[in-house]
Amino acid sequence: MPAAPIHTSNKVRLLSLDVFRGLTIAAMTLVNNPGDWGHIYTPLEHSEWNGCTPTDLIFPFFLFMVGVSIVYAMESKKTNGANQGSIILTALRRTIILMLITWATQLLLRWNFDLAHLRLPGVLPRIALVYFICTVLYLKTSEQTRDWVFAAALIGYYLLMTFVPVPGVGYANLEPETNLGAWIDRTILTPDHLWKSSRTWDPEGLLGTLPALGTGLFGMRVGTWLKRKDRDESVKVSWMFTYGIIAVIIALFWDLFFPINKALWTSSFVLYTGGLATIGLAICYWLIDVQGKKRFTYPFVVFGANAITAYVLSGIMPHYLYMIKIGGKNFYQLLFEPYFSPVNASLVAAIFIVILLWLIMWVLYLRKIFIKI
Template sequence: MLYIKASQRVRDWLFVILLIGYYYVMNFVPVPDTGKPSLEPAANMGAWLDRLVFTTNHLWKESKTRDPEGLLGTIPAVCTGLFGIRVGSWLKRKDRDDSIKVSWLFTYGVLAVVAGLVWGLFFPINKALWTSSFVLYTGGWATIALTFCYWLIDVQGYKRGIGFFLPFGANAITAYVLSIFIPHYINLIRLGGGSLFQILYKPYFTPEAASLFSAVVMVLIVWIPMVILYLRKITIKV
C-alpha cells in the first residue's frame, strides 16, 4: 500500500521514523513485566507484546515466550521492504544512465553498511529482533550485491554461468513460497522415528555442515519446478 499510495519522500521519512522509533521503544521503554528496558530474548518489549496479544499458546513452540516473527518486529521488517522499494525504484528509472545508477546504488549500499555497523555499537545487529542496525547492514550488503550483478550482467553483458539462476529470477516470489512449503511437507515424512532430512544428513555431518547441506538440497529441489515454469515461459505475478 505504501508503494502504491505514498510518494518516495513519504516512504523515506517513514523509513527513518520507524527505524528510530523501534530503536527507542526497544532500548528506552520499560517492559511491563520487569519495569526496565531489555534486549534479552524473552524479556524484551517485543516478546512481552507477543505474549500479551497472541498468548503463549500461539508463540514459537521451542520457548513459548517469544516469536522470531512477532508483532513489534513487523515495524523494522516494513523498513526492510521500504529499503528494497527505494533501490528497485532507482534501478527502474529511465532518466538515468547505467553508470549513474551503478554509482549511486553502490554508494547507497556502502553508506547503509557503515551506518548499520555504527548503529550496531549501541543497538546490536540481530536478526531475531530485526534491529534497526540489522535493517541497514543487511540492506546495504544486499544493495552492493545487486549493484554488482546489475553492472556485470546488464551493463557489461556478461552472461556466462548465470543460466542456473535465471529460473529463480523469473519467478522469485513463487520460489520463495515453495521454499517455505516444500521443507514443511518433506519434514512430515517420518522414517525410523525421525524426519527424512534427519535420516539423510544428521548421522554424517556436523551441525554446521548439516545445515549447509540441507540448504543446498532445498535450493536444488525448489529449482526443479522453477525450471519447468521457466521453460514453459510461465511467470506468476502478484
C-alpha cells in the same frame, strides 16, 4: 515478497532482480534443509542473538526486493493515473493470501489441525504486511515523505525498544523474553500463537514489523533510483555502492548501542542488511543488465521466476521426503550419512534438496507455468 519476474515499463526484463531473487531462494533452501540440524557449518546458521551471519541476510534481502519490485510493478500504473483503490484492494488480497498460505502450510505439515496452537506470525505474514504498507505508501505519498517514514520507523523503533519500560519487567531491555516486542506479542497474540520453540517471544513479532517496513522502504528507495532515466548507468551503480557502504558504516556505529540483531530486526540490522543488499544488487545490475553477462544467470532465473512456489515447496517437500524410509532409514541416512563426515553429510544433503527443488522449478519454467497470487 517472493514474486514473479519484474519488467520495466518498456517491457525490458530487469534480469538482475530475477537473478538476485533466485540466488536468495537457493540460499534459503540450503540453510533451511540441512541433513542434520546438529551438524551445520557456522555460516549456515543464524546468529544466536546479536550479530549477523550470511544466513541472517536471506530474509531482509527478500524484504528489500519487495520494495524494489513495487517500484517496477507500480510506477506505470501510478503515472498513468490507474485506479489506486483497485490496486490497493489487489495488494490487500495478495496480503491475505500470503498469510493464509503460511497457516495452511503449518496445518499441512502437522496434519492435526490444532488451531489453538497455530503460530500467527511468520516469514510470509511479515513479508505480506510490509508489501501491503509499502504499496499504499508508494501510491499515496511522495519520495520525500517515504524517506521521512523510513527515518521515523528506525528511530522510533530504537526509542521504543531502549527507553520504554516493559510492563512486568520495569525497564527497557533487548533480551529475548523480556523486551517490549515480546511483551506485546504475548499480550495480543497470546503465548499459544507464538514461535513454537519458546512460546514466550517470536522473531517475527508485531512490533518488529515497524523496522521491517524500513527494509521494504530501503528497497523502494533503491528501485526508484534504478528507474531514473536522467542518470547514466555507471552513475546509478556508483551511487548504489556509495549508499550501500554508507548504510553499513552507520549500522556498525549504531551497533555499538543498538546491536545488529535479526530476531529483534533492530534499526542497525535494517541499515546493515539494506546496505549489503544494495551492494549485491548493484553488482548484479552492472554485470547482467549493463554489461550483458547473462550466461550464468539461467539457474537463478528458474528459481526467481517462480519464487513463491519455490518458497512454499522448500518447506513442504523435504518434510515428506524424510518420511519415506527404506529398511527403517530415510534418504539422508542411506545416501549421505555413511559416506561423509557429519557436517559434510548434512551440507551435501542440503545441496541435494536445492537441486531437487530446482528441477521441479525447471519443469515449471520450461512449461511456462508461473504461479502468481
